[in-house]
Structure formats: C-alpha cells, structure tokens
Amino acid sequence: MLLKDKVALITGAGSGIGRASAIRFAEEGAKVMVADVRTESAANTAAEIGQAGGTAKSIAVDVRVGAEVQRMVEETVKLFGRLDVLFNNAGVYVPKNVVDTTEEEWDWVVDVCLKGVFFGCKYAIPHMVKQGGGVIINTASGAGIEGVPNLGAYQAAKGGVVIMSKGIALDFARHKIRCNTICPGVIETPIAENCNNIPAGASAQIWARSGVMHPLGRNGKPEEVAALATFLASDQAAFITGVAMPIDGGFNAGAFIPPELLRGR
Numbered sequence: 001m002l003l004k005d006k007v008a009l010i011t012g013a014g015s016g017i018g019r020a021s022a023i024r025f026a027e028e029g030a031k032v033m034v035a036d037v038r039t040e041s042a043a044n045t046a047a048e049i050g051q052a053g054g055t056a057k058s059i060a061v062d063v064r065v066g067a068e069v070q071r072m073v074e075e076t077v078k079l080f081g082r083l084d085v086l087f088n089n090a091g092v093y094v095p096k097n098v099v100d101t102t103e104e105e106w107d108w109v110v111d112v113c114l115k116g117v118f119f120g121c122k123y124a125i126p127h128m129v130k131q132g133g134g135v136i137i138n139t140a141s142g143a144g145i146e147g148v149p150n151l152g153a154y155q156a157a158k159g160g161v162v163i164m165s166k167g168i169a170l171d172f173a174r175h176k177i178r179c180n181t182i183c184p185g186v187i188e189t190p191i192a193e194n195c196n197n198i199p200a201g202a203s204a205q206i207w208a209r210s211g212v213m214h215p216l217g218r219n220g221k222p223e224e225v226a227a228l229a230t231f232l233a234s235d236q237a238a239f240i241t242g243v244a245m246p247i248d249g250g251f252n253a254g255a256f257i258p259p260e261l262l263r264g265r
C-alpha cells in the first residue's frame with residue numbers, strides 16, 4: 001500500500017478527480033478527510049469509502065473562506081492526529097474570454113481556484129512544519145501552462161497556482177514539505193455540469209469534441225489523475241518537489257495538428 005497510515009485531506013472530493021483520488025488514497029491505506037462545498041456529495045464519497053472498508057470522514061468547506069479552510073485543517077488534525085497530505089483540488093471555471101467575463105465570474109473562479117489553494121497551504125503548512133514534513137498537491141490545469149481559448153479567469157488562476165506552488169516548494173523544502181502541481185488535460189468529470197448549468201449528461205457532447213485535441217486521441221479519466229496524485233503523495237515521489245506535472249495525453253508537447261488535417265501535405 002502506497003499511503004499506509006497517512007492522513008490526507010482532499011478538497012473538491014465530492015465529485016470528479018477529488019472523489020476518485022479520495023477513493024484511491026483510501027484503497028492505498030490513507031485515512032481521508034473528504035471536503036467539499038456540496039455537503040451531500042462529500043458525505044457520499046466518505047460513505048462509499050467506508051462501505052469498501054476504508055477510513056474517511058466528510059466536512060463541508062467553502063475554500064474561498066479562510067476561516068472555513070482553517071477549521072477544515074484543524075478538524076482533520078483533531079480527528080486523525082496529523083496531516084500528511086493536503087490535496088487542494090476544488091475548482092470551477094467559466095468558459096469566457098476576458099472581455100466577456102464579469103467581475104463576479106472573475107472573483108468566483110479566482111477565489112475558488114487560487115485563493116482556496118492559498119488558504120489551504122497557509123493553514124496546513126504550520127502543522128506539517130511542526131510534525132516534520134508533509135506533501136501538498138495542487139490541481140492546476142493544462143490551461144495553467146499553455147494558452148487555451150475562452151478561459152480568461154481560469155487561466156489566470158491556474159497559472160497562479162503553478163507558480164505559487166513552485167515558490168512554496170522552495171520556501172518549505174528544508175521542512176521536508178514537498179509541493180507539486182498536477183496539470184490535467186480534459187478529464188471526463190461533471191465539471192461542466194457542476195459549474196455552468198449544463199444539463200446532467202450533456203458533458204458527453206463536449207467530450208466527443210475535446211478528445212481529438214489530445215495527441216493520444218482521447219480525454220482522460222479521473223482515475224488516471226488519481227493515480228498520479230497517489231504517486232506524488234507517496235514516498236515513491238520523495239525526491240520530487242516544485243514540478244507542474246501535465247497529465248494530458250500529450251497536449252503540452254506542442255501545437256498538435258490532428259493527422260487527418262496533415263494528410264496530403
């Protein structure tokens with residue numbers, strides 16, 4: 001087991017990547033605090049882990065609110081005695097360029113995706129320093145390391161997460177705290193339905209179009225991102241800190257031209 005007896009706290013764990021990671025972390029022996037603004041979803045993930053024989057508890061948190069994030073961290077330490085892994089994963093997006101983005105939309109996206117990560121690190125790191133080390137994983141995006149159309153606020157937030165995480169890696173390396181970022185391509189989760197009032201089940205239409213953007217010719221699965229998070233959380237990654245790791249079917253390798261368009265050149 002890669003995470004035996006480690007204590008992990010995952011935000012946005014009621015759905016998608018966070019949910020898959022909570023389940024995988026628990027399978028690998030971690031005790032997991034499942035945090036989400038949607039209380040029922042978080043409780044469902046924790047219950048599923050419990051039914052499978054793992055250890056998990058859920059907690060409601062709005063990562064935009066510092067006092068709530070502080071309470072989430074403190075409850076985790078109180079319940080499980082320590083905090084080995086913080087996975088700042090909660091995120092939202094608005095599919096608009098900067099001209100069309102309203103101030104409210106900007107604040108929502110940047111506060112969840114960037115300020116939420118800041119708060120998580122701010123309140124977890126002192127515990128990790130005190131206990132002699134820890135691991136932070138932050139979910140950014142391929143859109144945090146490459147230009148992507150129509151994601152004005154999201155790009156700003158995710159780019160901020162990437163570079164802030166590198167700074168955190170430097171600031172706390174001598175306290176044996178590792179901090180890395182995950183940068184997924186399109187992953188088949190309900191994020192569009194959760195953020196943009198797209199009807200349940202309609203994501204399949206988006207995925208049908210987005211698969212071909214990735215050189216490997218398909219979108220990713222939440223379980224594939226969970227596998228990367230598990231590795232980064234584990235001692236197998238003990239010499240890895242300060243990286244922004246793409247998991248995107250080759251999207252970051254360069255400008256991809258689908259082979260169909262290259263034929264006849």
Ligand SMILES: NC(=O)c1ccc[n+]([C@@H]2O[C@H](COP(=O)([O-])OP(=O)(O)OC[C@H]3O[C@@H](n4cnc5c(N)ncnc54)[C@H](O)[C@@H]3O)[C@@H](O)[C@H]2O)c1
Pocket residue numbers: 011012013014015016017018035036037038041061062063064089090091092093112139140141142183184185186187188189190191192194195
């Ligand atoms: N799905 C993708 O294609 C993709 C690609 C790149 C990056 N990401 C990133 O991966 C992360 C997880 O996304 P996902 O695809 O699993 O989406 P998702 O919608 O399935 O899960 C995100 C979770 O975050 C929670 N959340 C939203 N606002 C919150 C808040 N204020 N406080 C606490 N929790 C909150 C939601 O309730 C939801 O359960 C996000 O940071 C997202 O930006 C996703």
